[in-house]
Amino acid sequence: MLHKYHEITPENFELAPDYVKKSESKRLSGILVDGVSGIVTHIAKCCKPIPGDNIIGFVTQGKGVAIHRKNCMELRRQAKIFPTKIVSVDWGNDAKREMFNADIEVIANDRTGLIRDLTELFSVEKISISGLKTHVKHNKAFMVFTLQVHGGDFNFTKIMAKIHSIHGVIDVVRK
Ligand SMILES: [Zn+2]
Numbered sequence: 001m002l003h004k005y006h007e008i009t010p011e012n013f014e015l016a017p018d019y020v021k022k023s024e025s026k027r028l029s030g031i032l033v034d035g036v037s038g039i040v041t042h043i044a045k046c047c048k049p050i051p052g053d054n055i056i057g058f059v060t061q062g063k064g065v066a067i068h069r070k071n072c073m074e075l076r077r078q079a080k081i082f083p084t085k086i087v088s089v090d091w092g093n094d095a096k097r098e099m100f101n102a103d104i105e106v107i108a109n110d111r112t113g114l115i116r117d118l119t120e121l122f123s124v125e126k127i128s129i130s131g132l133k134t135h136v137k138h139n140k141a142f143m144v145f146t147l148q149v150h151g152g153d154f155n156f157t158k159i160m161a162k163i164h165s166i167h168g169v170i171d172v173v174r175k
Helices: 002-006 073-081 114-124 156-164
Strands: 041-043 055-059 065-069 099-109 128-137 140-150 169-174
Touching: 055 073, 065 073, 099 156, 114 128, 114 140, 114 156, 156 169
Parallel strands: 041 065
Antiparallel strands: 055 065, 099 140, 099 169, 128 140
């Protein structure tokens, strides 16, 4: 019965906050905005920060505060136009219990079995992949993996080193 109360039906849809309709941007709880909790925040899609990253907030129109990585180029662009919309934010403790999407780009000499080797590595490391974009140019494969990572303990350096050790891999960067 309890969950029925929260169900979005055609009758109450208009009352649903914006983030319900835009499910592609992850809503977050527990982030402190200027030291205050309980403010609606969401993860910015341009830079997909995860706990441990240095973050900055940007007050959006109607969607609460967007959480960006401090070095995000999109944030810098927006901050130049609307400097007063920048707020300081902190992860707080709840984020460590949530799952996040993070993009990693792998550039490699294209070969048979390359994608298989990479997906096998992620599977051994118990990392789920929620997206993969790939293209090949001049015999080089460019692959962007969207990984589902746990907010509490994800070690980019470790996983990137393991990807580097796969035959043919030239470069690994976090997007
Ligand atoms: Zn951003």
